[in-house]
Amino acid sequence: MSVSNTVRQSTERMYESQEGIATTDGGELIHFTFLLDLRKIVVSNWGDFVHIFKSQARFTQLLDDLNVIRRAEAHNREITQQQLIALTAIHKELMDQIAAHMPSAVSYYLVENWRIQLGSIFESNIEEHANIASEPCGIVEAMHAVEGQIRRFIDLEVRVRSLLVPPGKEVLNNRLVMLLGNVRESLEQMLSAAQAGDADRVVSLQSQNERANQELSQFREEYLMSELGT
Numbered sequence: 506m507s508v509s510n511t512v513r514q515s516t517e518r519m520y521e522s523q524e525g526i527a528t529t530d531g532g533e534l535i536h537f538t539f540l541l542d543l544r545k546i547v548v549s550n551w552g553d554f555v556h557i558f559k560s561q562a563r564f565t566q567l568l569d570d571l572n573v574i575r576r577a578e579a580h581n582r583e584i585t586q587q588q589l590i591a592l593t594a595i596h597k598e599l600m601d602q603i604a605a606h607m608p609s610a611v612s613y614y615l616v617e618n619w620r621i622q623l624g625s626i627f628e629s630n631i632e633e634h635a636n637i638a639s640e641p642c643g644i645v646e647a648m649h650a651v652e653g654q655i656r657r658f659i660d661l662e663v664r665v666r667s668l669l670v671p672p673g674k675e676v677l678n679n680r681l682v683m684l685l686g687n688v689r690e691s692l693e694q695m696l697s698a699a700q701a702g703d704a705d706r707v708v709s710l711q712s713q714n715e716r717a718n719q720e721l722s723q724f725r726e727e728y729l730m731s732e733l734g735t
Contacts, residue, residue, distance in 0.1 A: 507550060512542045540575055544568040557606055558599075571595050583660075589667050596669055615671035619678075622668050626661065627725065651696050658689035677728060684724055687717040 508531075519537040521527045528534065538546070544565060547554050551561055558564040574588050600614075662685045670678045691714040698706040 508546055509549065512538070512545060515539070515542065540568060540572050557602055559602070564599075567595050567599060584663065584667065589663075592667065593669070612671070615669060616674070619668055619671050619674060623665075626664050648696060648699055651692055651699075655689060655692045655696065658685055658692065661685050662689065680724065680728075684717070684721040688714065688721055691717045 513534070516534045516538045517527065517529065519539075520534055523537060535543075547558070548561060548565065554564075555561075570591065574584065574592050577588065578584055662682060665678065665682050665685060668678060691710060695707055695710040695714060698710055
């Protein structure tokens with residue numbers, strides 16, 4: 506299989522930048538290849554892939570469509586429901602074609618991809634407790650901070666819901682979505698109470714938010730971290 510010097514050199518630089526060492530191992534470099542470079546590799550070696558993807562024009566279109574969604578996510582732009590539906594359809598079409606020839610590879614890919622995506626979502630601590638009632642910077646600033654936390658948890662929920670979950674991992678993924686939703690709902694209720702001027706309810710809801718965060722943190726430590734091997 507041939508790979509252009511431009512693609513190889515770009516990927517080698519990416520690998521060295523990320524890993525701190527150089528390599529020419531194609532099995533390693535493939536994981537550091539940009540999406541459109543992967544498209545170039547397949548198209549330039551179409552004879553090796555025609556029995557899998559059938560139509561070169563359709564394959565190219567699918568990867569172009571996927572790259573549009575990838576760019577939006579990479580630039581922290583909101584992923585719309587329509588894009589999530591399109592992403593699912595693209596994934597299914599491509600993976601169905603691959604599965605027809607390499608079913609075991611697809612199963613392995615789904616699990617590993619799910620783990621990688623979870624790792625990217627939880628690479629930093631997501632716990633961030635809200636405290637409107639006693640916030641020294643002022644109630645307005647504190648409410649703005651909670652609004653930011655709400656947006657953050659909405660984004661986390663969307664990202665976890667959009668994961669392509671491998672067989673056997675549905676319960677774990679659904680539990681995570683539920684716990685993220687619990688934190689987000691407690692923040693929304695706290696904000697609503699603060700806007701209504703109900704100080705006693707704000708205090709009560711802050712305790713609820715603490716419990717929701719503790720449950721999420723415990724789940725993260727006991728299940729997710731063991732799943733991710735960290």
